[in-house]
Amino acid sequence: MLQPAELTLAEMGDLASIIPAADPEVRIRYHPIPDFDHRTDQSTGRSIIPVCKPTLEGNELKYVTQAIETNWISSAGSFIRDFEAKFAEACGTTYGIACANGTIAMHLALATLGLEPGDEVIMPTFTMIATANAITYCGAKPVLVDMEPNYWQMDIEQVAAKITPRTKAIIPVHIYGHPTDMDPLLELARQHGIMVIEDAAEAHGAEYKGRRCGSLGDASGFSFYGNKIITTGEGGMLTTNNREIAKLAWNLRDHAFSHERHFWHKYIGFNYRMTNLQAAVGLAQVEQMDKFIENRRHNAQEYTSRLASIPGITTPPQASWAKNVYWMYGLLVDEKKFGMNRDQLRKALADNGIETRTFFIPMHCQPVYWEQFKGQRYPVAERLCRDGFYLPSASSLTLSEIEYITSIIREVCPNLH
Template sequence: MKRISVAQPKLAGNERNYVLDCLDTNWISSNGKYITAFEQKFAEFCGVRHAIAANNGTTALHLALVAMGLQPDDEVIVPTVTYIATANAVRYCFAKPVLVDVCADTMNIDPAAIEAKITPKTRGIIPVHLYGHPADMDAINEIAARHGLWVLEDAAEAHGAEVRGRRVGGLGTCATFSFFGNKIVTTGEGGMITTNDDELAAKLRLFRGQGMDPQRRYWFPVIGYNYRMTNIQAAIGLAQMENVDNALAERERLAGWYNEALAGLEGKIVLPVKKDWAKEVYWMYNIFLREGDGERRDAVMRHLDEQGIETRPVFYPMHVMPPYLEPSTYPVADEWSQRGINLPTHQDLTREDVNRIADSLAAALA
C-alpha cells in the first residue's frame, strides 16, 4: 500500500536546468542572476516594489524586526496559534511577544482581542496567515493605524492568498515568506521579505549582508547578519514562480476534492472555513473534530498512520510551550487546537488518494 505523505514539493519545471546553470557557471553562492530575477518575480507576484531574499523564513522575520527598529523590552502582538518561529523572532530582539487568542473559524488572530493587549510598550502586530487562509488585514491595519503601530504579515504559509482582491505581502508595513520544502513555493530552505517602503527595503538589504555599506566595500556602519540566499536556492525559486499559478490552481482543486469526499462526515468534523472576503490557498487542508480532546485527535491520527496516511496536528498554542508558558486565557486556542488535523496537502495527490484518506478517516471516526 502506497504511503501518502502529508506534504512534499513538486519540482516539475526548470528547477534542474537553472541549478545546473549555476553549477556550470560557478555562481553558487550569494551573488548571481537568479537572486535578482527571483526577487523581481516575487515582488511582481505580491504587487509590491521590493522583495528581499533571505536564507529562510525565520531569518526573514528576524531581519524585518531588526530593520523596523525593534528594541529590548518592546512588545509585539502575536497570535498564540502559530509556528513557534513567529514568537522566537521577537525574542531574538530581546523583545516580548504578547499573545492574543484566535478566531474559531480560521484560527487566525482575533482582531477583537488585539486592542486589550496594547500597552505603551507595544510597537507592532504580527498577523499570521495561518495554513493559507489570510488574517483580516483591514481590521488589523485599522487598529494599528489608531495606535501608531507597524504591521508585519507572517505570510510563511500563504503565497498567493488574498484579502478583498489584494494579495498578501503588500497589506502591511512589510511581510515575510518561507520557502521550506513543504511550502507552496519552495527553494528547499529560503525566505523573502516584501515591502513598498523604499527606506525599509534599503535597511533590509543592509542588515542582510553583514551590514556592509553598499557604497563602500568592507565598511560596516552597523552590526548586520549573514542572512543571504544562495544563487542555487534562488534558481529553484525562480523555476517555482514560473509555475505558481498552476500550483495554486491544483491546491484549489484538491480542496474541492476533499470537500466532496468529506461532506458525509460533517456531523463529526468541521471542514475548512473560507471567508467571503478571502482567497485561501490551502497550504494545509485542515479538519477539526466536533467533539473530543487531544487524546481523541491523536487516536484518529494513529489510525490514519496505520493505514499509510501521514498527518500533522494543528500547531500547539504558544502559551503552552515552555519558553512562553503562561496561565491560559485563550479559550478558543485551547479548545480548537486540540481538535485540529492537517490532512495530506500537496500537488501530487490524486482523487483516488483523497477518497482513500476520506474512507480511512470515516473508519477512524466510526
C-alpha cells in the same frame, strides 16, 4: 551550557489535556525534512502518502544547471535578482529581499524597525514558534492574543486590548494559507502609529479582498521550506512596498556592509543571504505558483465534498473576503460527534499509510515560553490544538489519493455505522 526549558504535563494542569499524543502513538513519526517521495512504512511495507512534498517539475534542474555552469553558486547572481523580482511581482509588492529562511525573513523585517528590549509585538498564540522567536531575537516581548473561531486567525478585537505605549508592531499570521482579516487590523495599527509585519510563511498567493497576502502590511515574511507552496529547499523572502525598509533589509542581510568603504559597518548586520542555487529553484517554482495554488484549491474542494457530511468533522474555513490557498488542509474533530478523538483518528490513518500532522501547540503552552505567559488562557487556540490536524496537502496530491484518504475517514468513523 544552555539548559532546556523542562515542562511536564503535570505542571500544565488542565492545559495538559490539549497536548497531542506523543508521536510514537501514531507510528509514522515526524519527519523534519519533507524531501522524500515514496517512503514506506517499515512495519507493513506499504508506501506512505506524506503530509507534503515538493513538486519540482518545471525549470528547476535547468536553472540550477545554468547557475553551476556559469560558476554563480554563492549569494550573488542573476537568479537571486530575478527570483526577488518575480516573487515580489506575484505578491503585488515593489520589493522582495531573498534570505536564508522564513524565520529570518521575519527577524529581518522586525530588525529594520529597530526594536529595543522592552518593546512589545502583538501576535497570535496559535502559530509556529518561529513567529515568537523572531520577536525574541530582537530582545522584544511577544504579546499574545487568541484566534477567532470562524477562520482560525488572529482575533483583531483582542488586539486593541493589548496595545500599550510599548507596542511597536503587530504580526498577523495567515494560518494554513487563510488570510487574517486585515482591514480592521490595519486601521487599528494606523490609529496607534504601529507597524504591521505579516507572517505570510504559509500563505503564498492567498488573497484578502483581491489583494495578495504579503502586500498588505508594512512588510512581510515568507518561507520557502520544503513543505511550503513554493520551495527553495530552505529559503525565505521579505516583501514590502516601503523603499526604506527594503534598502535596510538588503543591507542588514549582508552583514550591513557599508557602501562607502569595504569592511565598514554602521549596524549589527547578519549573514542571512540566499544562494543563487536556491534562487534558481525559487525562480522555477514561482513560475508554477499559480498552477500549484489552483491544484490546492481544487484538492480542497474534493476533500470538502467528501468530508463535510461526516458527523463531528469541521473542514477548513473560507471567509467571503478571502481566497484560501490551503497550504495545509486542516480538520477539527469533535470527539463526541465523530465517535473518536483526533489522536485516535490520526492513529487509524497512520495504520493505513496516511501521514498527518497535529495543529500547532500554542505559544502559551510551550516549555520555552511557559514562564513568560504563565496563567494566560486562549480557549480558541486551545481547542484548535486539541482537535485539529491536517491531511496530506501537497500540490501534487491526486484525486485517487483523496478518495482513499476520505474513504478511510468514513470507514473508521464510529458514528457513521
